[in-house]
Amino acid sequence: MAIASPIAVLPVAPQELERKIQLRQARIGIIGMGYVGLPLALLFGDEGYEVTGFDIDPNKVEKLSSGGSYIARISESDIQNARARGFSATTDYSRLDEMDAVIICVPTPLGEFHEPDLRYITSTAESIAPHLRAGQLIVLESTTYPGTTEEVLVPILEKKNSAGLRAERPGSDSNGVFHVAFSPEREDPGNTTVARRDIPKVVGGLDDRAGELASALYSTIFHRTVRVSSPAVAEMTKLLENIYRCVNIALVNELKLLCLRMGIDIWEVIEAAKTKPFGFQAFYPGPGLGGHCIPVDPFYLSWKAREFDFQTRFIELAGEINTAMPYHMVSAVSSALNDRKKALQGARVLVLGLAYKKDIDDLRESPSLTIIELLRKAGADVSYHDPYFPFVGRGRKYDLHMKCAPLQNLNQYDCVLIATDHSDYDYQSIVEESQLVVDTRNATRGLDSNKVVYC
Numbered sequence: 001m002a003i004a005s006p007i008a009v010l011p012v013a014p015q016e017l018e019r020k021i022q023l024r025q026a027r028i029g030i031i032g033m034g035y036v037g038l039p040l041a042l043l044f045g046d047e048g049y050e051v052t053g054f055d056i057d058p059n060k061v062e063k064l065s066s067g068g069s070y071i072a073r074i075s076e077s078d079i080q081n082a083r084a085r086g087f088s089a090t091t092d093y094s095r096l097d098e099m100d101a102v103i104i105c106v107p108t109p110l111g112e113f114h115e116p117d118l119r120y121i122t123s124t125a126e127s128i129a130p131h132l133r134a135g136q137l138i139v140l141e142s143t144t145y146p147g148t149t150e151e152v153l154v155p156i157l158e159k160k161n162s163a164g165l166r167a168e169r170p171g172s173d174s175n176g177v178f179h180v181a182f183s184p185e186r187e188d189p190g191n192t193t194v195a196r197r198d199i200p201k202v203v204g205g206l207d208d209r210a211g212e213l214a215s216a217l218y219s220t221i222f223h224r225t226v227r228v229s230s231p232a233v234a235e236m237t238k239l240l241e242n243i244y245r246c247v248n249i250a251l252v253n254e255l256k257l258l259c260l261r262m263g264i265d266i267w268e269v270i271e272a273a274k275t276k277p278f279g280f281q282a283f284y285p286g287p288g289l290g291g292h293c294i295p296v297d298p299f300y301l302s303w304k305a306r307e308f309d310f311q312t313r314f315i316e317l318a319g320e321i322n323t324a325m326p327y328h329m330v331s332a333v334s335s336a337l338n339d340r341k342k343a344l345q346g347a348r349v350l351v352l353g354l355a356y357k358k359d360i361d362d363l364r365e366s367p368s369l370t371i372i373e374l375l376r377k378a379g380a381d382v383s384y385h386d387p388y389f390p391f392v393g394r395g396r397k398y399d400l401h402m403k404c405a406p407l408q409n410l411n412q413y414d415c416v417l418i419a420t421d422h423s424d425y426d427y428q429s430i431v432e433e434s435q436l437v438v439d440t441r442n443a444t445r446g447l448d449s450n451k452v453v454y455c
C-alpha cells in the first residue's frame with residue numbers, strides 16, 4: 001500500500017519567500033478568523049494566494065468549512081468563492097508548518113482593572129512556536145502597546161521552539177532565523193467610502209529584511225504600504241490614531257453637554273465648523289464609545305506609560321468623559337419622562353439599536369448595553385430592537401438575556417431611545433408612532449416634532 005508522504009517543509013530563504021510572494025505562491029496562515037482576520041483572508045484569497053484560517057473556535061471553523069459566514073457584511077457566497085480558490089479553515093495548529101507567512105489577528109481586550117489582557121497573543125505565540133521553521137514571516141496585527149512584538153511575542157517564539165530558531169534582528173546571523181513584523185489593522189467597520197485596498201498599510205519590521213518581506217506581502221493586496229523603522233513605531237502609530245479619535249470624541253461630547261445647557265444645537269455647530277477647509281476635522285457626539293478599539297486601545301498605552309513614570313492625562317480625561325455618556329443618556333430619558341409627569345421607574349422604554357455604531361453587527365463595548373443595564377437598575381421595563389441582533393445573551397460585562405422586540409406598536413412605550421442610528425430605520429414613522437423619542441444621534445434631524453428630545 002502506498003503511504004502518502006508528508007508535505008515537505010523546507011526552510012525558505014528570504015529571496016525565495018519574496019519570489020513566492022511575487023508569484024502569489026506563498027502560503028498564508030491567518031490566526032483569528034474574526035472581524036479583522038476573515039476579511040484579510042478573503043483579500044489574500046482574491047489575489048490568488050492559498051490561505052488557511054486558524055481559529056480556536058470550532059464553531060467558526062465549522063461554519064467556514066461548510067461555506068457559511070458569521071459576519072453580516074461577508075456573504076456566504078464570499079466564503080464559498082474563497083473556498084473554491086483554496087481558502088480553508090482549521091483549528092489544527094500543526095498546519096502552520098505549511099505556511100510561509102503567518103498573520104496574527106487575535107483579540108486584545110482589557111482586563112478587569114483596565115490593564116492589557118495579552119493572553120490571546122501569548123497563547124497564540126505558544127501555539128505557533130512548535131511549528132516555526134526558518135524563513136517564515138510572522139506578522140502581528142492585533143492592536144497593542146508599543147513593545148509587545150519585541151518584548152512579548154518574539155521571546156515566546158524564540159523560547160518555545162525546539163529547533164533553536166531566532167528572530168532575525170539588525171546585524172544578527174541570518175542562519176536559522178524567522179522574520180517578525182508588526183502591521184496594525186486600520187479597518188473602519190461599516191465605512192463604505194474607502195475600499196480596504198486603499199487604506200495604506202503601516203509595517204514595522206524587527207529588522208530591514210522583515211520589513212521588506214512584510215511590505216512585499218501586503219503590497220500585493222494594499223495599494224500602498226508605509227514602512228516605519230520598528231514594530232514599536234507601528235504599534236504606537238495605531239494607538240495615536242485611536243487616541244486621536246477617542247480624545248476628539250470626548251471633546252465634542254463635553255461640548256455637547258455645554259451646548260445643551262446653553263440651548264445651542266451642537267450638530268448645527270459641527271456642520272458649520274466643517275466648512276473650514278483646513279485645520280478642522282468633524283467628530284460627532286453620541287451615547288458613549290463602543291467597539292473593540294476606541295474604548296479599549298488608549299488604555300493599553302496608559303498602562304504601558306506607567307512603566308515610564310508617565311501619566312497620559314488626555315487619555316484618562318477622555319475616558320472619564322466618554323464613560324459618563326451612557327449615564328447622561330439615562331438621565332435624559334428620566335428627565336424627558338419627568339417633563340411628561342412620568343417616572344423612569346416602571347416606564348416602558350424601547351432602546352433602538354444595540355450595535356456600537358450604525359449598520360454593523362458588532363456590539364462589543366456598545367454603550368447601548370450599559371444604557372439598558374442602567375435603565376433596568378432604575379426600574380424601567382426595557383425592550384430593544386436591532387435588526388442585527390435577534391437575541392442578546394451574556395456579554396463581557398452584562399447578562400442581558402433579551403429578545404429583539406418587533407418594531408411595531410411603538411405607542412405602547414413611554415419612551416423610545418435612539419441609541420444607534422441604523423440607516424434602515426424609518427425615523428419619520430418612528431417619531432409619528434411614538435409617545436416620546438429621546439435621540440442620542442441626531443437621527444431625527446429635520447423632523448419637526450415636539451415629541452423628540454435631543455440629548
Ligand SMILES: NC(=O)c1ccc[n+]([C@@H]2O[C@H](COP(=O)([O-])OP(=O)(O)OC[C@H]3O[C@@H](n4cnc5c(N)ncnc54)[C@H](O)[C@@H]3O)[C@@H](O)[C@H]2O)c1
Nearest residue numbers: 032033034035036055056057105106107108124142143185
Ligand atoms: N474589529 C475591528 O474593527 C478592528 C479594527 C482594527 C484593529 N482591530 C484589532 O484587531 C484584533 C482582532 O480584532 P477582531 O475584531 O478581529 O476580534 P474578533 O474577536 O472578531 O476575532 C478574533 C478571533 O480570534 C480567535 N482567537 C482567539 N484566540 C485565538 C488563538 N489563540 N488562536 C486562534 N484564534 C484565536 C477568536 O476565536 C476570534 O474568532 C484586535 O487586537 C483588535 O483590537 C480590530
